Amino acid sequence: MTHTAPTTVEGLSEPRAGDLAARAQQITKVYGSGDARVVALDEVTLGIPRGRFTAIMGPSGSGKSTLMHCMAGLDSVDSGRVFIGDVELNRLNDKRLTRLRRDRVGFIFQAFNLVPTLTALENITLPMDIAGRKPDRQWLERVIDTVGLRSRLGHRPSQLSGGQQQRVACARALASRPEIIFADEPTGNLDSRSGAEVLGFLRESVREMGQTIVMVTHDPGAAAYADEVIFLSDGRIVDTMPDPTAEKVLERMKGFELPGAAAR
């Protein structure tokens, strides 16, 4: 696989914003104060290339979820700038930020967050229904076939397996063709077979449909589905790995278990 776009934009005088679906410039996020002060993100600079699958890994507490929430506009930063495409999130008021998230960003969470009273199909189209947008029928059909849900469209979440429910959540995220999908531990609640199905589908949506996906995960096997892995430690990016394998990622993660290893 060839790599045309850089992931980290550090060292570049001008980030190639056109290649990037989202980017963070020197973002810092601090929680608490005094003894309880935690620097969750410490001047992180990062670009998410378009049409690629990027995984974010790191030890517990390293700032993965905070980074994703800040980049997705679900949380604010204390300093630095965040962009989705060419729109700077810090400059938007709440209403415009909500609209941008709704129209341009897709989310997949560990808990599937499906509406129990709606069918699979109704769940998939719900965000567009709320936004008053008509789904692109052809695209919707393609998404439904890709996630393999055609025979389950009339089922409610309780009638679906965990893997099928997460595939509904993936289809819901993809249905509106967002510029970027943020996935937070999307396979965290799934057995390994269902997890592999979901990851295979996310991988395919990048390869076949040109989707951009950022995924936070603890699982080296899940990270291996990505084009590139970003490693966080203590709120900083400490490494990147193109074309990851589960073995290489596991090996890299072992380095973080040792005190002070992140600095090496």
Ligand SMILES: Nc1ncnc2c1ncn2[C@@H]1O[C@H](COP(=O)(O)OP(=O)(O)OP(=O)(O)O)[C@@H](O)[C@H]1O
């Ligand atoms: N709302 C909050 N209030 C105070 N501290 C927080 C808050 N959210 C996160 N933190 C702290 O910020 C740091 C980064 O947390 P974050 O959840 O981003 O890490 P993570 O890498 O996603 O961890 P995990 O893998 O365990 O989910 C941690 O030290 C955490 O305790």
